[in-house]
Amino acid sequence: MAGRGRGRGGGLSFTQEQLQALGIARGENTATTLAPPPLFPKLEAKPLPLSCDAATDYMLIVKDQFIEYLHETPAYVKPNMRTDGIERYSDKYKQLALDAKQGKVLDCVWVNMPAELRPQASKLRMTSRKRKLDDATVINKKLQTLENKETLDENAEVEAESKDEDTVKKENDDDEEIEDEEEQEYEIDEGTDYANNYFDNGEDYDEEDDNLDDGPVY
Amino acid sequence: MSSNKNDDPISDKILNIAKKNPKGISDKDIIAAVPDLSSAELVAAINKLLQQGVFDLFNQGGSLIYRLKAQTSKQAVKGADNEEKVVYNLIEEAGNKGIWIRDIRVRSNLANTQLTKVLKSLESKKVIKAVKCVNASKKKVYMLYNLEPDRSISGGAWYQDQDFESEFVDILNRQCLRFLQQRADKIKNNPKGPILGRTQSFATAVEVQKYITDLGISNVKLEVEDVVTILNTLVYDGKAESNVYPDGSKVYRAIESLIPPPGLVQVPCGVCPLVFKCCSTGLVTPQDCKYMDEWLEN
């Protein structure tokens, strides 16, 4: 009992004599056992052998063919050309191959897709929106609201404020709409090929690095 | 003080059978138990026991039947003090299941030291004995000296001095399986039809018991219920299924799993002790996994 108490208080648990009595010579106890246990302890059981027959071989071949096929189609979306800062002879050819593929658009049933994904979508919508702004009726309407406001201001200051609020609110709505459109347009701009080819925020470079450095090779 | 312990082994043996057959034993039973005995020795032994008042003698259908006398407490603890009598009674009451020392203390209302003394005294007189309990190794129970401990205390055939004999159980498990497997294929494409085939592939516990006994691998006599216990481990191993015959007897048949080993156990991750620590980054990853390395080397 007493021993337990002392152990808790810290300090040596055994005196030198006690250690010697146990057959441990001076300095011997610190020598070993400092290595951590292995990260991968020995497996107690091995996995069972993989079942492999002619059918498996067939499936493996078919699977590789399917993946290879996908990689050749636009379904496999490739990032824009990345450079690692070193010019290579092969770059030119890689670029050519990439360009050839980039021209292609994935073959889809477009009516079953949301309009925003359809190939011609961005162009159509941009032009239609421009037209909307040019539209005489829209301009007229806008002018009219402004005019109304002026007349209101001039005329009855005492007149129902609620009405005034109403118009202001409506105006705000209009403004928001315009802002919205502008924002969308900007996004679409980003989507054109031109912007893409120039766009490089530098992050890509890092990513590439990460992928290459997948850990030590054994 | 009559001690029913005799020093010579012959009397011991006779007493043993007598204990197993509370209804009494005949001369024949005794001869069967101790065959290498001359009739003179036998007579001497029996007379001695009768003299000691261990047996009652009956005449049943023309043959003599010896029956163990019911031991009354008065006889047993002749000359003992009151405390001993109380403790003795409690222990006798408990029968061959024994009684725990704590329960004796609670029920006898004796102080701890006194009780220990009483028990020691009874033990030294060979009136009671202490038996270690198999399913709680530190628990000791007391019972009358001449009693055979109950299975729940001794563990039956599977225990040797309170130690579980797992190797023995393993061997029996394998032998039983072998027996079932020998007839398992009888159900497959049996020209006489599957029901007959099934009957041929079934084995009753009695059949298995006979097979095991004939093998001579056990020096303890295995009862049918012991064999049933083993057969049930086969069922829990998924290697046998049991059916019940219309007459209520249980039959066993060797079976295979419904499916071959699934994909999960064909890959290292299925048996990997670290699988729950495995992440995309860090020290344990599929890319740097030593188990994967080994597996892919083969």
Place this chain on the structure above:
Amino acid sequence: MSHQLGRVVSEILHRYFGELVQQVGNDLFIYGSKPISMIVKTTGLPRKQVIESLRTLLKFDLASFEPSVHEVVADYKLLPDNVLLLIRYPRYLLQIKSKYGTEAELLVEELLQQATSTATGLLVTVATKNKDDKEKNITILKLRDTFVSLATAGYIQQAPVADTKEGSSDVPSLVPVATIVPDLDTRQLLHAMTTGSLADIKDNIYWKVNYDRFHQDFRDDIMVKAMTRRIDDNAGELMRLLLQQMYLSSAAWAAESNPTPALDIREAVRRAADKSLLSQHVDHYLKVLEENGAGFVRRVGDAGGGQLVVCGRRAAGRLLEAVLDHVVTERLGSNAARIFRLIRAKKYIEEDDIQKHAMLPNKECKELTYKLLEEHFISVQPMRKAASAGGMAKAIYLYHIKTHDVAHTAQELCYRALHNCLRRAAHERNKHARLRDKQRRVRTIVHGMRMRGEPQQNIDDVEETLTPPELALLKDVEKRLKQLSAAELELDRNLFILNWYFMYSK
């Protein structure tokens, strides 16, 4: 949806469609449902590439969409279960090839590659691709007949179409349509073959592969094989016939089929007649199947010579148990599996009783029980006894198995294993990318030279640019990749059983 599922799905998308689709897929997996602009914001990818990725996902039915609050734009949602099916494609092909032959294999392969296609488009494409292959001798007429049988048997079906009634065409809503087996005009097809143009044919009905029909086949196959293992070939065959009968009157995945009269089964056996032993002893086989067939089949009545029911739910449960038994056996040893089965058989059991029935040494038994508990294969339920006299009240602990939870544990394990195989394969590919690239180029060049009939000497020279150590390394890498790929197929089979079980427990 679990984190582990997300990890697998991510790796699959990377393997099949590249990094960008993977990123978009990940984003959708994490956030559930969102519009393009939000995907652009969180992934930081250019809008154009997000659109391309979404097209890929939608085309292969790996994502769905619905109008968002703005009506003109859509919210997109990933369909992780369908992503997992990509790994199963080879099995679909194997199945259809062994059941319907080469024509069917070519049709399904093309349809899987195209995701959706019109009947005429599909037939003409396949016929054109194979018209020079004398060995296979593919004709468009044979293809057409095969197409019709596949459609009749339900292996292919009409793809959902955009609902024209709804006003907004910006975000169409897709509705499933009943499949009508097409009547394809031979002359038109032949004409299209000769001109090589589809312009003259007006065909706007799109078709796709019906995965569910294949899954029914896989399910049947598992059940038949299980009965063959448990009883014999004849019992397996009888199971197959029972399933066929079941399809006539019940939904394919019914938990319990509608009762089938034994008379019909007998009739079916007589027609199938090549198993003489089976037809001799049909009734006996039915009885044995019922009594020793792991509960796959159940007798419900005596009308019509006995009424039989196929118990899909119970079969799935039993097969799940078989999977779990194997997993416990391999992970923790056969004694742990004994305890596991014992607990399952007894439903609720105390620790002492486990030791008694499992016939294991006390210490080992306890250790294994705790290990099972630690890995979530079993659960424990403490029961407080009402305080009895003498303050002896002690809680008892009842061990039991929450099958549904354990099935989830196994599923998570499968996802982890699958992810790890894919990840490891990607790593191996990456590590040796340069060398594999070189090999590919050498092959292309050599192939070109052979076509041009250049002298063997020159071809050898090119081939020798790959040094023997390089060739040895390549061979080794190929072997590793093959092993990992085969493991993916096996894990998918494993997941199939688990998912079948979950189908009934939802």
